[in-house]
Amino acid sequence: MRPEIAVLDLQGQYRVYTEFYRAEAATKTIILVNGSLATTASFAQTVRNLHPQFNVVLFDQPYAGKSKPHNANERSLTKEEEGHILLELIDHFAAEQVMSFSWGGACALIALSQRPRTLERAVISSFSPIINVHMNDYLTRGIEYLGACERYKVGELINDTIGKHLPSLFKRFNYKHVSTLAEHEYAQMHFHVSEVLQSNLGGALEAATNINVPVLFMNGEWDEYTTPLDARLFGKHIPQSHFVTIQSAGHFLDMEHKAACRDSRQALIDFLSATPAEKRVRFHPRPAQDQHAIAI
Template sequence: MYAEKAVVRVHGGHKVHTRFYPNPRSDSTVILVNGSLATSASFQPALRFLQPLFNVVLFDQPYSGQSRPHNPSLGMLGKEDEALILLDLIEHFRADHIMSFSWGAVSTLLALAQRPARIRRAVISSFSPMLNRDMMDYLVRGQECLAACDRHRIATLVNETIGEHLPPRFKRCNFRHISTLEVHEYAQMLHHIRQVLSLDADRYMQCVGNVDIPLLFLNGELDKYTTPADALYFADLARRSSYVTIRNTGHFLESEHQTAWEDVRAAVEHFLLPGEAEQARRLAMVG
C-alpha cells in the first residue's frame, strides 16, 4: 500500500514521522492516534478498511517508532503536549476525522476540547473515563515493570492483561516490539502512567463536555480494562455520542479476529460516512 512519508515539525519544535496514504477518490482525511507502547504500525488492521474510503494519516509520537531518531534530545511529554502535536498535524494534513485507540484517547479528547474547526467526527476505541479494578491493577504492575526497565516482564504483562484475547501471532509480535523498546520509551510510558494515575474521571468528563462534534465510542465486550459499561459514563456530557459494543472481543478489537475486524469496520464506516458507507464501499471495490 503506497504511502507518502514525511517528517513534520510540530509543537515545541519536535519532529514527527508521518505516513500519508492517499485515496484519489476521497476528499476526506482521517488521522489515527495510537495508544501507549505502540507505534503507527499497530494500525495496519484498521488501515485495511479505512484507506479504501479515506485519505489516512499515521504518525509516531516524537519519542517512539520512526520519529525517535529525529528527536535526540527529548524530555518527557505530557498528554497536553501530545494534544498540541495532534492539533498541528490536523492542520498540516487538513484532517476532518480522528480515530484513536486506548490511551491515545486522552490526547485526542484534550485536542477535541479545543474545538478544531476542521474535525467533523471522531472514533474513540477501547477507552473509558473509569480506572476500574482491573485497569488499576494493570497500571500499578506496569509502573513496577517500567521503573525496573524489566523488558520481559513489561511485554509479558501486556500480553497477559489487555492483550489476553490477541491471537498467538499478534502476541508474538507484541512481545517482540515491547521487549525491544528503548529505555527512553519505557521512561515516557512510566511518565504517562503516573500522569494518568494522578488524574480523576471528572477531568475527562469536563474535557468531553467541551467537545461539540459527534463521537463514537467502541469497546470490546470481553475487555475488562475499558468496559462498554464504563464508557457510558461519558454519556451525560458527550451529548452527541453513540456507543457500540464489539461482540466476543477484548481490548484490541479489530486485531483479535476476522469477525471483530468486520464489526469494527461496519461501525466506523456507518459513523464516519452516515448514509454513504455502502455506496462508498462499492465504489472502492469497483475502483
C-alpha cells in the same frame, strides 16, 4: 498501497514521522492516534478497514517509532503536549476525522476539546473515563516494571492482560516490540501511568465537556479494562455521543479475529459516512458468528 512519507517540524521543537495513505476518490481525511508504546505499524488492519474510502494519516509521537531518531527525547511529554501535536497535524492535513486507540484517547479528547476548525467526527476506541479494578491492577504492576525497566515483564504483562484475546502471532509481535524499546520510551510510559493513577483520568471527562462534534466510543464486549459500560459515562458529558460494543472482542478489537474485524469496520464506516441528519443514530453491529484468527 504505499503511503506518502514525511517528517514534519512542529512547534519548532518536535519532528513527527507521518504516513499519508491518499485515495483519489476519497473526500475525507482521518488521522489515527496510537496507544501507548505503539507505533504506526499497529494500525495496519485499521488502515485496510478505512482505505480507500478515506485518506488515512498515521504518525508516531516524537519519542516513538520512526519519529524517535529525529528527536532528542530528553524529557517526557504530557498528554496536553501530545494533544497540541495532534491539533497541529489535524490542521496540517485539514483532517475532518480522528480515530484513537486505547491511551491515545486521552490526547485525542484534549485535541477535540479545542474544537479544531476542520474536524467533523471522531472515534475513540478501547478507552473509558475511569480506572476500574482491572485497569488499576494492570497499571500498578506496569508502573513497577516500567520504573525498573524490566522489559520482559512489561511484555508479559501486556499479553496476559489487555492482550489476552490476541492471536498467538500478535502476542509474539507485541512481546518482541515492547521488550526492545528504548529506555526513554519506558520513562515516557511510566510518566503517563503516574499521571493517570494520580488523576483517575479526571482530565478526560473535563476535556470532553467542550467537544462539539459527534463522537463514537467503540469498546469490546470482553474488555475488562475499558468496558463498554464505563465508556458510556462519556454520554453525560458529550451531547453527540454514540456507543457501540464489538461482540466477542477484547481490548484490541479488529486485531483479535475475523468477526471482530468485520464488525469494527462496519461500525466505523457507518459512523464516519453518516450525514449530519443521521448523527443521533446509534450503531449496533451484528453479533459475531465466528472467531477465526486473522491471517497475517
